[in-house]
Amino acid sequence: MTKPRQQSVSNRQDHGAHRILSMRPSRRKFLKTAGTAVAAGAFGAVPLRGWAADPVNIGALYPTTGSMAQIGVGCVAAAKLAVDMVNEAGGIKSLGGAKLNLIISDVQSDTTVTRTETDRLITGNKLSAIHGCYASALTLIASEVCERAKMPIITGSSSDQLNKGRRFTFTPFARASQFAKAQLQMAKLVSEQPKVAVIFENTAFGTSTSNGLKELAPAEGVEIVMFEPYSAGFTDASPLINKVKASGANSLFSLSYLNDLILIVRTVKQVGLNVAINGGSGGFVMPDFYKNVGNAAEGLQGVAHWNHDVSDDAQKVNVEFKKRTGEFAFEYAGGLVAQTFMLADALERAASADPQKVREALSTLDVSSGYAAMAPGGKVKFGPDGKNVYGKPVGVQWQNADLVSVFPKEDARAPLLKT
Amino acid sequence: MLETIVQAVINGLLIGGIYALVSIGVTLIFGVVKIVNFAQGEFVMIGMYISFYLATQFGMDPILSLVVTMPALFVIGVLIQHFLIRRVLGPNDMPQIFLTFALSLLLLNLSLMLFSANYRTVHTSYSDEAWHLGGLYIPVAKLIAFVVAMILSAALWIFLHATDLGRAMRAASQNRDVATLMGINPNRVFAVAFGAALALAGAAGSLLMPFYSAYPFVGQVFVLMAFVAVVLGTLGNVLGALIASLMMGIAESLGIQFVGADSGLIVVFAMLLLTLAFKPNGLGSRRLRS
Numbered sequence: 001m002t003k004p005r006q007q008s009v010s011n012r013q014d015h016g017a018h019r020i021l022s023m024r025p026s027r028r029k030f031l032k033t034a035g036t037a038v039a040a041g042a043f044g045a046v047p048l049r050g051w052a053a054d055p056v057n058i059g060a061l062y063p064t065t066g067s068m069a070q071i072g073v074g075c076v077a078a079a080k081l082a083v084d085m086v087n088e089a090g091g092i093k094s095l096g097g098a099k100l101n102l103i104i105s106d107v108q109s110d111t112t113v114t115r116t117e118t119d120r121l122i123t124g125n126k127l128s129a130i131h132g133c134y135a136s137a138l139t140l141i142a143s144e145v146c147e148r149a150k151m152p153i154i155t156g157s158s159s160d161q162l163n164k165g166r167r168f169t170f171t172p173f174a175r176a177s178q179f180a181k182a183q184l185q186m187a188k189l190v191s192e193q194p195k196v197a198v199i200f201e202n203t204a205f206g207t208s209t210s211n212g213l214k215e216l217a218p219a220e221g222v223e224i225v226m227f228e229p230y231s232a233g234f235t236d237a238s239p240l241i242n243k244v245k246a247s248g249a250n251s252l253f254s255l256s257y258l259n260d261l262i263l264i265v266r267t268v269k270q271v272g273l274n275v276a277i278n279g280g281s282g283g284f285v286m287p288d289f290y291k292n293v294g295n296a297a298e299g300l301q302g303v304a305h306w307n308h309d310v311s312d313d314a315q316k317v318n319v320e321f322k323k324r325t326g327e328f329a330f331e332y333a334g335g336l337v338a339q340t341f342m343l344a345d346a347l348e349r350a351a352s353a354d355p356q357k358v359r360e361a362l363s364t365l366d367v368s369s370g371y372a373a374m375a376p377g378g379k380v381k382f383g384p385d386g387k388n389v390y391g392k393p394v395g396v397q398w399q400n401a402d403l404v405s406v407f408p409k410e411d412a413r414a415p416l417l418k419t
Numbered sequence: 420m421l422e423t424i425v426q427a428v429i430n431g432l433l434i435g436g437i438y439a440l441v442s443i444g445v446t447l448i449f450g451v452v453k454i455v456n457f458a459q460g461e462f463v464m465i466g467m468y469i470s471f472y473l474a475t476q477f478g479m480d481p482i483l484s485l486v487v488t489m490p491a492l493f494v495i496g497v498l499i500q501h502f503l504i505r506r507v508l509g510p511n512d513m514p515q516i517f518l519t520f521a522l523s524l525l526l527l528n529l530s531l532m533l534f535s536a537n538y539r540t541v542h543t544s545y546s547d548e549a550w551h552l553g554g555l556y557i558p559v560a561k562l563i564a565f566v567v568a569m570i571l572s573a574a575l576w577i578f579l580h581a582t583d584l585g586r587a588m589r590a591a592s593q594n595r596d597v598a599t600l601m602g603i604n605p606n607r608v609f610a611v612a613f614g615a616a617l618a619l620a621g622a623a624g625s626l627l628m629p630f631y632s633a634y635p636f637v638g639q640v641f642v643l644m645a646f647v648a649v650v651l652g653t654l655g656n657v658l659g660a661l662i663a664s665l666m667m668g669i670a671e672s673l674g675i676q677f678v679g680a681d682s683g684l685i686v687v688f689a690m691l692l693l694t695l696a697f698k699p700n701g702l703g704s705r706r707l708r709s
Contacts, residue, residue: 067536202681230680233640235437235631238430238558239675239683242423259538259632266630270549270558292632294542 053096056353058083058343059103059121059151061132061142066109068135071286071332075134076104077325078333081317082340085371092344094351100344107133107142114138118145127151128353129343129362134332136162136176143169152359154343156305156335158281163385170362170386172342172375173305173335174393180212182303182393183278184220186407187251189416190276197226197249197275199240199256199264206232206255209280213253225249232260237267244268244275251276258283262292269296276418278302281393287327290401297398299417306335306375307394307405309413313374328403334374341372342380376411422554427676428669429557435668436565440623441641442648442660443572444616450592450655451612454504454515458523459645460638462492462617465526466624467633468534474541474628481541481628482563485621492621496614504613505606523638530635538632546629564626571622572661575615579657588612592655644671647691652703659703666690 060079063072083100091097105121107114114133121127122145129152133139136159143162146153152168158176162169174182187194198213200206206229217224226247230240241264244252252275254264261279268275278301283289285304290297308318308329317337321329329337346361347353366381367373373380379390395407397416406416441463448456466488473479473487503522507514545559579585590598591608599605623641624633631637648667652659667687674686694702 069535070537199680228680230675231684234683235640235644236430236434236672238434239427239672240680242426242430242676243680246423259634262538262540262632263630266547267558269547271556272549272551288537292538292540292542294546296547 053091053098054353055099055101056092056095056347057101057103057125057127058340059105059125059127059130059132061105061107061114061118061121061130061138062134063109063138064104064106068109068138070288071134071283071330072106072109074325074327074330075132075332075336078321078329078336079104079131079340081321081324082337085317085320085337086340086344092347094348095353098347098353100340103127107138109135109138111137111141114141115145118142119149122146122149122151126353128347128355128358129154131155131336131339131343133157150359151355152362154339154362156332156339158305163387166386168359170342170382172339172380172382172388172391174376174391175387176209177212178391179281179303179393180209180216181220182395182407183253183280184213184216184222186278186301186303186395186416187222187253187276188220189407190418191250194222194251195225195247195249196222196251196253197228197244197247198224198253199226199228199230199244200254201232201256201260202229203232209255210253230260232257234260234263237263238271240264241267241271241273245271245273249275251278253278253280255280258289258292261289265293265296265300276301281305281331285396285403286330290398298400299398301395301397301406301416302403303393304331304396304403305391305393306331306338307396307403308334309405310376310394310411311374311378313371317371317374338371338374338380341370341374342367345370345372376405423676424673426555427672429555431669431672432665433558433561433565433668434672435665436561436568437623437627438641438644438648438668439572439661439664440568440619440626442645442652442664443575443657444619444623445642445645446649446652446655446657446660447575447612447616447619449649450657451588452500452504452508452609453592453595454508454512454519456613456616457516457519457642458526459616459620460640460642461523461526461530462495462620462638463624463627463641464530464633464635464638465495466492466621467628467631467637468530468539468624469621470625470628471539471541471633474543480543481625482567484628485567485625488621488625489618492617493614496617497610499617500610500613501606505609508609527635527638534633534635536635538634540632541628543629558630560629564630567622567626571619572657575619575657578615584608584611644687647687651691651694651701653701656701656703659701663702 062075063069083102087099091099103125105117107117131154133142136157139155139157143153147166147168154170156173160175160177162171187196198210200210281303284302308314317334318329346358350357350361363382368379376394377390377392380388383389394405394411396403397406404414406412445459469488470481470484473484474481507518548559549556587603588608591605648664649660652663670686670690671683675683
C-alpha cells in the first residue's frame, strides 16, 4: 500500500525531495510533543490494563531470493523465532508489554535493491530499529542508508568497514580481522611447527582475506609455505591439491565459496593428503555443507561468530530452531536471536520506540546474562565504534555430523581432533 | 618431478573426457545443422538435475541414470529442433544466434526459479575413492566418467560412419542441397543430430554428478571450454573436438601446476590463439571428416 507513494516521492524533482526531507524533522518533533502531551495526560495516571500497547516495529533486511537466499531464508526463520521468544516472555514491559512486530524486506542479494529497500522500509514504516543483512556487501549499503536516516541497525556481518565512522551501526560479534587471527592460532594447535598453505579465489573476498592472513602470520609464529590464488568456479581441484601436496604444508586454509570448497575437500581425501583443512567462515559452517560433503567433512575446521553450543541459552535456541526448520541453528541464526534480545533490552531501558532513544540505549548496553549475552565470551558491551568490546570468534570443527566449538580453550566444548 | 607431470597429465585427461562430451555435441550440431548452440551448457545442467533427482528420490546411481538422461535429452533435442530451430534455419545467421542464446538464458533463469541457486551434490560410495599406484592416484568417479565418455564418443563415431542414418548425416553436413537431391530428408537428419548432441550433454551431466555439484550456472563453466575445443578442433569435426578437448584438459592441468592456479585458462587460451594464428581453421582442418 505504501509502495506507490514512495515511488512517487523518489520520482519527484530534486527540490521536491528536499522539501519533503526538510519537513520530516518538524513533523517528527510535532508528533513527539503531541505524543508526550497525550501520554502525560492519558496514560500518566491511568493504568494500561486492558489496553493493547502499540507494537514496536523492527525492520529485517535479508536476501530471501537470489544467490544469497539460502542463508537469508534461514535468517528470516531465526528472526521470527526471536520475536516470538521476546513476545512470549511478555514483550517490552516498559512500553506496557508492547509486542515486537517484525517487518521483513527482501533485498534480493543485490546491492542496488538493498539501497532502495532499506530506504523504503525506513520511510514507509514507523520503525524502532533494523537488523540485517548477514552478507557484508549488502550490510555495508544498508548501514549507510540507516546512518543517514538516523536509524539504529544491528548486524552479524563481520566486515571491519562497518565500524568506521558510523554512529547507528552496532556489531555485537567478532570482526573479520579477528577471524584470521583465530584461524592462525588454530593451526598452532594442529602442529608444533605450523606450515600453512593458503589457497584463495582471485576475487575481492579471497584477496583481501588472504592478505590479512599473510600480514598476521609472522606475529603468530605461523609459516606460510604456499600462497596461491585460483580462478573461482574451476572444474577440477586436482592440480591445485597437487601443489599443496608438493608444498609440504600441514594445514590448508581455503578461502573459497561452497562449490569450490566441496571439490577441494573431496580431492584432498582422494589424494590421501594428511592436512588439516580450515575452511574459515560463511558457507563452511552451514548445515548444508555437511549434507553436501558427507563423511569427508569430519574433522574439518572453521571459524564462526556464534555456535549453537556456546552456552545453555544457545542450546535452548538451537532446539527451538531445529524444531522449526529441521536444521541446527547456524551462526547467523543464533546470532540474530541474540541481537533481537539486545534490541529488546535497549527498548526496555529506553522505554520508548523512538529510534534515536533506542540508539542511545544500545550504546550503553552492557549484558552478561540471558539471551542478549549469548555470544562467544558471554558478554556484550558496545564501544564508541559500535564494536562489542568483548567480541571474539569461536573455532569450530565438524565432529559426528555436528559443528562443535573447539577453540579457544575457555569456549571449547570438545577437544580439537588432529586429523 | 616426473611424478607431478604424470599426475597433472592424468588429471587433465580425465576432465578432458567431460569437455569432450560437451564439445562433440556443439560440433555435431554445427557440422550438421550449421548453427551454434549457445544453450549446450544448459542441457548439461538439465542432465545433472535429472540425475540428482533420480539419485535423491529413487536412489538411482548417477552413472546408471544415463539410461534416463540420454533418451530424455534426445527427445528434448528433437522437439527443440522441430518446433524452434527449424523455423529459423535460413540464409541469415542472426535469428539462430538469438534463438539459442535466448534458450540458454531462459533455461538458466527457469532453473534458478525451480531449483534455486543452491549447490546440489550426490554422494556415492565411489565419490571420494581413488586408486593409488605408487605416488600417483586416479579418482574412481572421474575414471568411470572418462571411460564412459570415450565409449559414447566411439559409439557416435561408429554411428556416423557405419549406419545409413549416420552417413546421411555426414552427407547433409557436407552439402545440404546435394544430400536433399539424393533423397535425404534434412529435417529428419537435423532432428536426430540435435537430439544426439543433447543426449551427449545429458550424459555429461550424469557422469559429472558423482563428483561435481549441480547448480543453475554449472553449464557455463563447461560450455566455455567446449567452444574453445570446437574451434581448436575445427568447427564441425567430431574427432577434432575430441582430441582438442583432451589436449585442453591437459594444458589446463599443466598450466595450473606450473604457471599458477589462476592461470589454467590463460594457457588454454594461449594455445587457442597460437593455433588460430598458424592454422586458422583449427587442428583438424587438413582431413575434414564427419
